Amino acid sequence: MNKNQSAVVLLSGGMDSCVCAAIAAREHGAEHVAAMHISYGQRTEARERESFNQICDRLGIAKRMLIENRSLAQIGGSALTDNTIAVPESGHIGAGVPITYVPFRNAHFLSAAVSWAEVLGAETIYIGAVEQDSSGYPDCRPEYYDAFNQVIRVGTKEGGIEIATPLIALRKAEIIRRGLELGAPLELTWSCYTEQREACGVCDSCVLRLRAFEAAGVKDPLPYAARVAAHS
Amino acid sequence: MNKNQSAVVLLSGGMDSCVCAAIAAREHGAEHVAAMHISYGQRTEARERESFNQICDRLGIAKRMLIENRSLAQIGGSALTDNTIAVPESGHIGAGVPITYVPFRNAHFLSAAVSWAEVLGAETIYIGAVEQDSSGYPDCRPEYYDAFNQVIRVGTKEGGIEIATPLIALRKAEIIRRGLELGAPLELTWSCYTEQREACGVCDSCVLRLRAFEAAGVKDPLPYAARVAAHS
Numbered sequence: 131m132n133k134n135q136s137a138v139v140l141l142s143g144g145m146d147s148c149v150c151a152a153i154a155a156r157e158h159g160a161e162h163v164a165a166m167h168i169s170y171g172q173r174t175e176a177r178e179r180e181s182f183n184q185i186c187d188r189l190g191i192a193k194r195m196l197i198e199n200r201s202l203a204q205i206g207g208s209a210l211t212d213n214t215i216a217v218p219e220s221g222h223i224g225a226g227v228p229i230t231y232v233p234f235r236n237a238h239f240l241s242a243a244v245s246w247a248e249v250l251g252a253e254t255i256y257i258g259a260v261e262q263d264s265s266g267y268p269d270c271r272p273e274y275y276d277a278f279n280q281v282i283r284v285g286t287k288e289g290g291i292e293i294a295t296p297l298i299a300l301r302k303a304e305i306i307r308r309g310l311e312l313g314a315p316l317e318l319t320w321s322c323y324t325e326q327r328e329a330c331g332v333c334d335s336c337v338l339r340l341r342a343f344e345a346a347g348v349k350d351p352l353p354y355a356a357r358v359a360a361h362s
Numbered sequence: 363m364n365k366n367q368s369a370v371v372l373l374s375g376g377m378d379s380c381v382c383a384a385i386a387a388r389e390h391g392a393e394h395v396a397a398m399h400i401s402y403g404q405r406t407e408a409r410e411r412e413s414f415n416q417i418c419d420r421l422g423i424a425k426r427m428l429i430e431n432r433s434l435a436q437i438g439g440s441a442l443t444d445n446t447i448a449v450p451e452s453g454h455i456g457a458g459v460p461i462t463y464v465p466f467r468n469a470h471f472l473s474a475a476v477s478w479a480e481v482l483g484a485e486t487i488y489i490g491a492v493e494q495d496s497s498g499y500p501d502c503r504p505e506y507y508d509a510f511n512q513v514i515r516v517g518t519k520e521g522g523i524e525i526a527t528p529l530i531a532l533r534k535a536e537i538i539r540r541g542l543e544l545g546a547p548l549e550l551t552w553s554c555y556t557e558q559r560e561a562c563g564v565c566d567s568c569v570l571r572l573r574a575f576e577a578a579g580v581k582d583p584l585p586y587a588a589r590v591a592a593h594s
Contacts, residue, residue, distance in 0.1 A: 197436065201429045201474045207481035227519045233480035234473055234518060241469040242433045248465035249439035269517045277516055280509040285501045286466060287459045 136162040137294075138247045139191075139256040140239050143167070143181030145319045145339060146297055149305050150258035151189055152314035153296050160190035164250055167196050168239055170232070171203025171211045177326035184318040197242055208232040210323060217324050220337035228265055228334060230323060236269035237278070240293065244282055247291045255293045263302040263342065265334050272298055302342030310348070317351035328353045368394040369526075370479045371423075371488040372471050375399070375413030377551045377571060378529055381537050382490035383421055384546035385528050392422035396482055399428050400471055402464070403435025403443045409558035416550040429474055440464040442555060449555050452569035460497055460566060462555060468501035469510070472525065476514055479523045487525045495534040495574065497566050504530055534574030542580070549583035560585045 139154045141147045154163050167182040169175045179196065186194055202211055209215040209229045217230060236259070243255045259270040268274065275293050283289050297305055309316050321339045322329035329336050331354040343350040371386045373379045386395050399414040401407045411428065418426055434443055441447040441461045449462060468491070475487045491502045500506065507525050514523050529537055541548050553571045554561035561568050563586040575582040 195436065197433045199431075199433065201431065202477060204427065204429065205474070205477045205481055207477075231519060233477040234514075235477070237469070237473040237476065237513065237517060241466055241473050242437070244469065245434060245437045245439075245465040245467070249437055268519060271516065274513065274517045277509065277512040281469065281506065281513055282466075284503065284509055285469060285506045287463060287500060 136164065136250060136252040137254040137256060138164050138166060138243045138250065138252045140243050140258070141165045141167055141182050141185060142258075143178040143185060143319060144258070144321050144335075145309070145316060145342075146258035146260050146305055148181075148185050148258075148316065148319045149309035149312065149314045150256050150297055151185060151191065152309060152312040154254075154256045155189045155191060156312060158254075161192070163189075163191050164193040164195070164246065164252065165191045166243055166246060167194070168199050168242065169196070170199040170235070170238070172232075173210060173213070173217070173324055174320060174322060174326050177320050181318055181320040185315055188315040188318060195246060199238055199242075202232055202235060202238060205233065217333050219332040220334050226266060227268060230265065230334060231267050234269070236267075236274075240278055244286065244291060248286055248288075253290055253292065255291065257293060257295055258297050259295050260297050260300065260302065260305065262299070263338055265338070270298075301345070302338060303345035306342055306346040306348060320352075325355070328355045331355055368396065368482060368484040369486040369488055370396050370398055370475045370482065370484045372475050372490070373397045373399055373414050373417060374490075375410040375417060375551060376490070376553050376567075377541070377548060377574075378490035378492050378537060380413075380417050380490075380548065380551045381541035381544065381546045382488050382529055383417060383423065384541060384544040386486075386488045387421045387423065388544060390486075393424070395421075395423050396425040396427070396478065396484065397423045398475055398478060399426070400431050400474065401428070402431040402467070402470070404464075405442060405445070405449070405556055406552060406554060406558050409552050413550055413552040417547055420547045420550060427478060431470055431474075434464055434467060434470060437465065440467075449565050451564040452566050458498060459500060462497060462566060463499055466501070468499075468506075472510055476518065476523060480518055480520075485522055485524065487523065489525060489527055490529050491527050492529050492532065492534065492537065494531070495570055497570070502530075533577070534570060535577035538574055538578040538580060552584075557587070560587045563587055
């Protein structure tokens with residue numbers, strides 16, 4: 131390959147993508163990392179965008195693209211994008227694909243990242259997908275990324291672009307430890323599916339996050355709603 | 363599969379997708395076909411959307427979704443979405459991937475179609491991709507759709523959705539003949555990359571279309587700019 135060593139990172143503003151961006155910045159140098167954030171009508175859109183920008187500022191990532199994907203909310207079918215479907219409190223984790231699954235969402239995100247990588251001449255796309263300790267989404271498994279890499283190989287102008295999933299096999303507690311080692315700004319991240327000021331502490335995403343901090347023996351720096359904070 | 367037999371068709375409003383929609387309507391019944399159209403900042407956006415609606419009306423497809431994908435134009439890198447890059451006149455056909463290639467475009471389209479198919483419970487996604495007589499886009503080849511089908515198998519909630527490319531191995535003249543047999547309204551389609559009232563007749567898309575009608579021995583019903591019409 132005669133390409134430069136630049137990379138695109140998909141950065142939602144959550145804990146996993148923050149650590150993933152820190153890894154990309156370490157491996158490529160922040161000046162060679164381009165960060166993409168996608169608003170798709172999810173409930174905490176504004177809060178996540180704020181986290182995205184703050185994390186980029188902290189990591190020194192200047193090249194950014196904010197994308198609005200309105201099709202996912204238009205198509206619906208998920209509690210994250212349809213306010214008539216309630217976000218469940220945890221207790222479902224591990225029991226099949228939950229209602230917070232946004233149909234085929236990650237393919238939309240990867241498609242945008244690949245398009246941008248083709249234009250930039252970037253050769254790696256980082257995404258913070260995690261299989262273990264996850265909500266059970268089908269598009270967070272290694273075989274999904276293997277298959278998508280094949281689509282990229284045969285479906286781009288020059289090939290030479292590959293998705294990297296450095297967190298996919300890690301436990302959530304390991305991701306926190308890796309983030310702390312790298313100086314990833316976990317205090318700037320946002321994980322809650324429903325709230326934008328104080329995390330609810332009871333949706334799947336909050337529960338997985340709180341369990342992870344507990345397992346890592348570290349206090350989660352985020353503010354949580356009172357009923358949760360009282361028990362933590 | 364315990365699904366119904368419904369289908370999603372990606373319908374740009376061009377000749378190939380029109381014939382593809384006619385095939386889907388014949389195979390599933392128009393009442394079981396849902397048509398998706400994507401505006402992505404291409405030069406002839408309004409004209410294509412008009413064709414989409416007229417073709418749906420004629421084929422009896424009531425279920426429609428119009429999507430606006432602004433990310434492709436934001437990302438750029440193509441003469442179709444960037445007005446500072448000229449659309450070349452033909453003569454390049456067959457000489458590598460042309461500048462009208464929109465980076466990784468079809469993955470955006472397929473992703474939206476798969477998301478919708480998951481919500482609708484549809485099991486087939488029709489796309490009018492053509493390999494032969496084409497502009498040489500990498501995302502119009504059978505191996506691309508094979509790879510994408512694998513992404514769908516591993517990356518959706520229940521699987522059971524497959525992309526169908528009924529035109530992929532046909533010559534353009536055969537597509538016209540197939541369309542005429544099916545009563546596909548070719549007179550309502552739009553192919554030109556640059557113009558919206560009279561087709562330019564000189565972009566790759568017009569040239570491929572005109573060659574196809576000539577090979578099929580049929581007159582193209584579309585209006586062409588005078589300099590082209592004089593020679594046809």
